[in-house]
Amino acid sequence: MIQLRIFFFLFISGMIPLWSFGQNFNLSGRVMDFDSREFIEGASVTLRNTAFGSISNGAGNFSIENILSEKYTLAITLPGYNTYEQVVNLKNDLNLGNIYLVKYGSEGTGAALQKTIRATNVSRLLVERPNFIANSIYGIPPEPKKLEGNFYLDNKWNVASILLYREQTVLEGFRVRYNINSNLFELMEPENNLVTTMPGLRIQNIVWMDSSYKVPRYFVNGMDFKEEGTPISGFFEVLVEGELPLMRRTLAIFKESNYNTALMVGNRNDQIIKRNVYYYLKGKDLIAVPKKRKELYLIFGDKAAEMQEFVEENEMDLKKNGSIFQLFTYYNSRFPGFVPIMDQLLDEGD
Numbered sequence: 001m002i003q004l005r006i007f008f009f010l011f012i013s014g015m016i017p018l019w020s021f022g023q024n025f026n027l028s029g030r031v032m033d034f035d036s037r038e039f040i041e042g043a044s045v046t047l048r049n050t051a052f053g054s055i056s057n058g059a060g061n062f063s064i065e066n067i068l069s070e071k072y073t074l075a076i077t078l079p080g081y082n083t084y085e086q087v088v089n090l091k092n093d094l095n096l097g098n099i100y101l102v103k104y105g106s107e108g109t110g111a112a113l114q115k116t117i118r119a120t121n122v123s124r125l126l127v128e129r130p131n132f133i134a135n136s137i138y139g140i141p142p143e144p145k146k147l148e149g150n151f152y153l154d155n156k157w158n159v160a161s162i163l164l165y166r167e168q169t170v171l172e173g174f175r176v177r178y179n180i181n182s183n184l185f186e187l188m189e190p191e192n193n194l195v196t197t198m199p200g201l202r203i204q205n206i207v208w209m210d211s212s213y214k215v216p217r218y219f220v221n222g223m224d225f226k227e228e229g230t231p232i233s234g235f236f237e238v239l240v241e242g243e244l245p246l247m248r249r250t251l252a253i254f255k256e257s258n259y260n261t262a263l264m265v266g267n268r269n270d271q272i273i274k275r276n277v278y279y280y281l282k283g284k285d286l287i288a289v290p291k292k293r294k295e296l297y298l299i300f301g302d303k304a305a306e307m308q309e310f311v312e313e314n315e316m317d318l319k320k321n322g323s324i325f326q327l328f329t330y331y332n333s334r335f336p337g338f339v340p341i342m343d344q345l346l347d348e349g350d
Contacts, residue, residue: 023068023069024065024066024067024068024069025066025067025069025090025091025092025093025094026063026064026065026066026067026093026094027047027063027064027067027074027088027090027093027094027096028061028062028063028064028093028094028095028096029045029061029062029095029096029097029098029099030056030059030060030061030062030097030098030099031043031045031056031060031062031076031078031099031101032060032098032099032100032101033100033101033103034100034101034102034103035102035103037181037182038182039056039058039059039060039182039197040056040060040078040081040101041056041057041058041060042055042056042078043055043056043060043062043076043077043078043081043101044076044077044078045062045064045074045075045076046074046075046077047064047067047072047073047074047075048072048073048074048075048085049073050072052064052067052072058197059186059195059197061195067090068090069090069091070090071087071088071089071090072087072088072090073085073086073087073088074086074087074088074096076099076101078101080103081101081102081103082101082102082103084099084100084101086099096146096147097146097147097149097150098147098150098151099147145257145259145268145269145270146269146270147269147270147271147272148269148270148271148272149252149271149272149273149274150272151179151180151181151182151252151272152177152178152179152180153177153178153179153180153235153250154177154178154210154211154212155177156177156211156212157175157176157177157188157211158175158176158177158208158209158210158211159173159174159175159208159209159211160172160174160175160176160206160207160208160209161206161207161208162174162176162185162203162206163203163204163205163206164202164203164204165202165203165204166202168204171187174187174188174189175187175188176188176206176208178200178219178235180234180250180251180252181252183199183200183201183233183234183235184197184198184199184200185197185198185199185200185203185206200221200233200234200235201221201223201233203221203235204220204221204224205218205219205220205221206218206219206235207219210346213346215342215346217237217342217346218237218238218341219235219236219237219238220235220236220238220247221235222234222235222236222249222286224284225281225284225285225286226284226285226286227279227285227286227287232249232286234249235249236248236249236279236286237249237250238341239325239328239341239342239345240325240328240329240332240340240341241332241338241339241340241341242331242332242333242335242338243331243332243335243338244280244281244282244299244300244328244331244332245280245281245328245332246278246279246280246281246289246324246325246328246329247278247279247280247281247286248276248277248278248279249276249277249279250274250275250276250277251274251275251276251277252272252273252274253272253273253274253275254270254271254272255267255270255271255272255273256270257269257270257271276321276347278321278324280299280328287299289324293308293311293318296318296327300331303331303334306334307327307330307331310327310330311323311327314326321345322344322345325344325345
């Protein structure tokens with residue numbers, strides 16, 4: 001049985017209305033290295049031919065505030081990297097998400113490099129010569145490619161209690177977000193809203209109060225377990241505790257645009273797609289939940305027939321993750337001392 005340290009906390013949150021006058025908006029984003037997917041600090045972010053600009057911080061973030069509503073060319077430069085440019089039509093506050101810079105001479109990224117150079121040249125042409133090529137008919141440049149989605153397990157900030165490996169120190173009162181791709185936690189201090197980052201390898205487990213569902217959620221470090229004999233990087237959510245725990249790992253997969261300009265088919269934007277993989281814990285080994293019914297029933301040992309009967313009586317569809325959650329909850333409830341963590345599965349996903 002997984003030993004979870006459960007934290008209780010109370011918090012009060014409020015909203016302060018912000019008023020602004022005039023058509024001024026904010027532009028933000030995060031600069032990252034295309035190859036390593038690490039944050040880039042010190043990149044120069046400017047809107048060409050204006051006085052607006054910013055520098056990316058240690059977490060790669062930048063923010064440009066109080067910008068007049070207009071169409072601009074965003075340029076990001078850093079020595080050793082190819083210049084990144086993108087046309088932005090600012091009609092409201094805009095977060096561009098993750099923006100990737102490609103190093104000079106980067107190995108294995110020839111296609112990405114050519115795409116970056118091509119996009120830069122085209123974006124400049126569209127701004128400086130708005131009636132270029134196809135736009136001579138309509139006079140309207142096409143929307144630039146965007147990145148849909150993000151690498152956060154939950155994009156919102158959640159109040160959390162954190163248990164560190166070192167001396168079993170407990171941190172409380174922080175608001176956190178978890179970046180799946182980099183295995184980094186972003187911690188916002190409760191008083192001054194300063195944000196720092198902490199590598200996932202320093203954290204043993206974390207309990208956060210889900211900002212949407214208002215219930216606690218429990219996450220444990222994969223380094224304490226093994227998949228096919230190897231420790232795992234990243235965090236797993238504990239869905240069902242007990243004799244045979246049910247765990248979930250969320251993956252963030254980058255899917256590049258497959259848009260065909262000539263045929264005008266496919267996805268125009270790059271996408272980050274979240275997918276959930278479900279595991280059961282046997283000792284210290286994490287094993288993927290079987291897809292086939294017969295194999296699934298077998299993992300319940302001498303209660304396999306009882307579990308099959310439970311599924312058939314309730315006409316459960318085991319292709320749905322909610323049904324898997326109900327099955328594991330029922331199985332573990334057959335043993336003394338069982339206490340459910342949650343009443344229903346949150347964020348089923350794929």
